[in-house]
Amino acid sequence: MRPVRRRALIVVLPFVLAWAVVVATFAGLRDRLPDPLATHFGADGKADGFTGTGAFLSVVTAVLIGSGLLTLVPTLRLTKGLAAQRFAVALGYGMSGLLGYAFASLLFANADANADATRASRVSLPLWQLGIALAVAAVMGTLGVLLASRDAASAAGSGKRAAAPRLPLAKGEVATWTRSVGSPVLLAVGAGTALPGAVLVAVGSATGALLIVAGLVSTALARCRVTVDHRGLAVASWFAPRPRMRIPLDRIERATSREAAALSLGGWGYRVRGGGSALVFRSGDALFLTLATGREFAVTVDDAATAAALLNTLIERDRPAAGERG
Template sequence: MDRSWRRAAIVALPFVLAWAAVLAAFAVLRDRLPDPLASHVGPGGQADGFTGLGAFLPVVTTLLLLSGLLAAAAAHRSWRTGLGAWRMLLATGYGTAAMLAYDFVALLGANADAARAADVTFPLWHLAVSLAVAGAVGWAGWLLAGRGPAPAGEPDAAAGSRLPLAEGEAAVWTHSVGSPVLAVVGAGCTLLGVVLAAVTAAAAVTAEAVLIAAGVISVALCRCRVIADRRGLSVAPWFAPRPRLRIPLERIEKATSREAHALGLGGWGYRIQPGRRALVLRSGDALFLRLVTGKEFVVTVDDAATAAALLNTLIERGRPAPGT
């Protein structure tokens, strides 16, 4: 098994173990559980949402194993990232799996021996314990990362390259780029939100609405078109010319290109970091813009070297000649 598949297995393992723990708890408590189950509680800890006993395990299985699959895919596709990103992925995956396992098992325990699901209460101190468990197991995942592999070296950047243009000649560079990760995550979140909304008769469907909204946004951003021309750089979603992210040419100091890894840039989607903004759709070729403010904007897109060369040429053309 090569390193990428080993990483995928290590990240997926806690989700499989969490699923097995919930399955075991359900089997032990099966004869003591009401039908339907209390599956959602309000701010006071009183049950206000319910799920049929037969639907509970399919929902849990979908949530845990789909999450594990997505985490494993991220680890497999980004195995060349450095130690910091690898540790963060492990800590997040292990902590999330542990928190979900505790919450589901504690919820089953709260339902045990209840005459009616409506009578179930879920003391809110469970939330504190859940966070503590997530933190402890997440820290274990962080330590499990160990020293990690050495960060992969980056190819030489096309630093300050130019695209030859005749005087007065105009040029436009455009390329579309998609993200299988965002497409799968978006579809998974939307499906899970719809399933939970359908099987949970809750007065408030906040969690389900958040899942559906996050899924729709992910699908909307899973493919974009990137354009470089005399106005600067612009990025628009695949389905419409607006909304559009635009960086005017006068705000760009220099453009370069090089290989980048999604986790090394903070993960998939629109990432905000100190001194940097990035639209990350996948690992691979990326366009790096150094802005006049000293900050950086990054977008992952194929043929980024041509876009960088064109932007550098247009920036140079727009600068006043020496002595003027």
């Protein structure tokens, strides 16, 4: 497993597990829960705030998955490995344990509430539950420190730029280069977004439909085919030739290749950054195009050096020389 993927897995795993535990607890207690649920308690342990059952899962998903992403992004953007970020990782693990236990304990406290109109108001949550939640957070924080200490990965920086050679291509000879490239990160994000959406739709929450759409879009972009030929560069999704991105040959000034980290290009997916844009599927080999506008476009794909060499050859062969332009 690549270092960046391993670091991402270490950071987000506790939040995903906490979310799964809460959802499983909700599903197991669904027939025993009142609606609305008692979700806030005063110092005396008595309920003083309430949330509908459908909204409860929406809040759980937003808080846990959102907290995981907020923890992941700054952690991966730092150039140091997780071993140098033990405190941040421990804090994230502790937070996931605290939130996961708090949400699950709320559900158990609401289970089998009285069946009359005031059933949710009679739910109570003893203060000692907070002590257990803090203990769970401490255990999870310790686990985070141990996992971070075992991580020796450091963020992969941009590799040394390499000038692409030309391919020996005779005048009139036709050549096409094409490769498929997939993104486990985009696939995981798509599945991880669509799955909670499906759960929320099943319990009647409208928020789930938006999550499903976002997940399907991410999944559709998780695998694409990159093609270089006499027309230029084209990138199309795996399931259909259109929609696709095309950069004509006459818009490309020069092509190069080099190793690049996904985060150095702005993250996964289609990224717009200062001076250019990029289609990022994973860290590794990447094709970089200098465009006629002065901007740069990059796409991460295997065997990018061959693609760059073919593009440079086609640019020199098919584009009229300066003295031949009318």
